[in-house]
Amino acid sequence: MLPMNHPDNLNEIRTIIAYHKRWDLLALVAGVTALMIAILTFIALFGSMVIDGMPRLTWEFFTSFPSRKPEAAGILSAWVGTTLIMLVTAAAAVPLGVAAGVYLEEYAPKNLITEIIEINVTNLAGVPSIIYGLLALGLFVYQLGLGQSILSAGLTLALLILPIVIVATREAIRSIPVSIREGAYALGATKWQTVSDHVLPYSAAGILTGVIIGLARAIGETAPIITIGALTFIAFLPPSPIQDQFPFVSFQWLMEPFTVMPIQMFNWISRPQEAFQHNAAAAGLVLVVMTLLMNGLAIYLRYRLRKNIKW
Amino acid sequence: MPIPNNTDHSPGSLRRSYKRYLKERVIELLLFLAAFLSVFITFAIIYLLISESLVFFEHVSVWDFLTDTQWTPLFDDAHYGILPLVSGTAISSLVALVIALPFGTIIAIYLSEFAPFTVREIAKPFLELLGGIPTVVYGYFALLFVTPLLQTILPDLPGFSLLSAGLVMGIMIIPYVSSMTEDAMRSVPMHLREGSYAIGATRFQTAIKVVMPASLSGIAAAYILGISRAVGETMVVAIAAGMQPNLVWNPMEPAATITTYIVQVSLGDLPHGSVGYQTIFAAGLTLLLLTLVFNILGHLLRKRYREVY
Structure with a gap:
């Protein structure tokens, strides 16, 4: 065998090193290129939407009902519908999701039922959203007789984002050190006192992050809402929840037919006239800005949280 | 609040502690119900x-459902073969995965093993933001931006096609796949990389021969998630792929998928309880079983390749 520093061997080693360095460089270039292509594609897509939709984004666009005339059409009933549905979704998903998360982290014994629940939450997150639409169609619309209403839609989306809220709650609760709980127990607090006075307040910001991400997802969901039978042409608003007569609040709006932003956009995309497609672009811009703002807020909150809290 | 005295065993104190116990149990029960x-x-x-679906299969035999090559439940001459919908789903998902998996993986390798700290810190939240864009917006891109663009290259491409729907779906899934793959690769302990560098490996060799095998379970999970998202994706295909059920294997044709069929029926006005109404549940069951297969596959892969450090 030749010694290590024999010229033949050295040359061979140098070739091997050069070969691998070339591959390394190639991988780096491929990575940067792939990232650039992806970013440029996204810029091109959103850029085209901005160019098409921006001229339509006037005040009237937000305050007009949909119309047969594209120049007069707006998204009033759509954004009102989306807002009301988000209220229902948040009202249903937040308490249920947080309660489930608290149970799984703080109360659940290690047994078969707990394991089944945990596997279930993971699986539910992977169920296609249109399946939730079918569930809602059979359960809410027909069996419970809620009809094609704001309540049905809100509950459907609540089921859809429940896994997101549960997982976020669990992660937020898990990050609180055991010493906090031990301190509370040492002072004689019961389990619920510990949870409600310490664990939940300290994990509130983390839970909020998850709730915002969930709601941002719900705002853009189209398929399950179509499945329960949302109307695409709504030229009226549901009755206001606040009345000027006694008892001042009304829940009439819960049972009203509705449309939402993504369905309004879907409706405009499917029309052949180009003017409607510009409306679709404008509605899409509003939708994208809304979800970006919400997700951005959530990411910012999480960043702040990681930075500020040192137990 | 009075300070409870431990030596006080009067009936009042016992009742109080019993009430307190009861309240705790009721709260625990409520929380359990929420979780359940x-x-x-x-x-x-x-x-x-x-x-x-059982009501549906009283009208249509399972054999017809699985082998008939036509899906025309709303016509007078009704055929109930799921194959055209499955082929549409398979083709559009395949196109999407051909785009999303390689791009997603390369971007993940770059971000995890090559990128400087600042690039990663900017790119990660950016990917998360893109993951939150509503799918109906991507449908808009597919129909009104990508299809006309593709038509300049492929003049024969019809206005609706599985190709453009699949392409945009692929672009849409890239952030998911790359973000999850990157997470999996980041979770590989640093000392494995250091060991690899110490024996003279390049970053690329380390990525391919050390980090990727070690994070195979996580990467497999990311891929499976990408596949099941593509299979269950609705709006992009509903908007850009047309809605006629065609038994095709060519992505340049319009076709319906399982999800778009459900959308198409829901957009119309089918009476509750009719066979047409039940078809969407049979289609939904097929979709659920398909995604279930992928989820179980992902679970098994994860178990098989789980590395313990």
Whole structure:
């Protein structure tokens, strides 16, 4: 065998090193290129939407009902519908999701039922959203007789984002050190006192992050809402929840037919006239800005949280 | 609040502590019910899909459902073969995965092993933001931006096609796949990389021969998630792929997928209880079973390749 520093061997080693360095460089270039292509594609897509939709984004666009005339059409009933549905979704998903998360982290014994629940939450997150639409169609619309209403839609989306809220709650609760709980127990607090006075307040910001991400997802969901039978042409608003007569609040709006932003956009995309497609672009811009703002807020909150809290 | 005295065993104190115990138990029960709701949802989904499908299969034999090559449940000459919908789903998903998996993996390798700290810190939240864009917006891109663009290269491409729907779906899934793959690769302990560098490996060799095998379970999970998202994706295909059920294997044709068929029926006005109404539950059951297969596959892969450090 030749010694290590024999010229033949050295040359061979140098070739091997050069070969691998070339591959390394190639991988780096491929990575940067792939990232650039992806970013440029996204810029091109959103850029085209901005160019098409921006001229339509006037005040009237937000305050007009949909119309047969594209120049007069707006998204009033759509954004009102989306807002009301988000209220229902948040009202249903937040308490249920947080309660489930608290149970799984703080109360659940290690047994078969707990394991089944945990596997279930993971699986539910992977169920296609249109399946939730079918569930809602059979359960809410027909069996419970809620009809094609704001309540049905809100509950459907609540089921859809429940896994997101549960997982976020669990992660937020898990990050609180055991010493906090031990301190509370040492002072004689019961389990619920510990949870409600310490664990939940300290994990509130983390839970909020998850709730915002969930709601941002719900705002853009189209398929399950179509499945329960949302109307695409709504030229009226549901009755206001606040009345000027006694008892001042009304829940009439819960049972009203509705449309939402993504369905309004879907409706405009499917029309052949180009003017409607510009409306679709404008509605899409509003939708994208809304979800970006919400997700951005959530990411910012999480960043702040990681930075500020040192137990 | 009076300070409770431990030596006080009067009936009042006992009643108080019993009430306190009761309250704790009731709260625990309520929390358990909330957690158990997820199991209930799963059962409700399965029960509903199966019970409506059973009514459907009284009209249509399972054999016809699985082998008939036409899907025309709303015509007078009704055929109930799921194959055209499955082929549409398979083709559009394949196109999407051909785009999303390689791009997603390369971007993940770059971000995890090559990129400087600042690039990663900017790119990660950016990917998360893109993951939150509503799918109907991507449908808009597919129909009104990508299809006309593709038509300049492929003049024969029809206005609706599985190709443009699949392409945009692929672009849409890239952030998911790369973000999850990157997470999996980051979770590989640093000392494995250091060991690899110490024996003279390049970053690329380390990525391919050390980090990727070690994070195979996580990467497999990311891929499976990407596949099941593509299979269950609705709006992009509903908007850009047309809605006629065609048994095609060519992505340049318009076709319906399982999900778009459900959308198409829901957009119309089918009476509750008709065969047409039940077809969407049979289609939904097929979709659920398909995604279930992928989820189980992902679970098994994860178990098989799980590395313990």
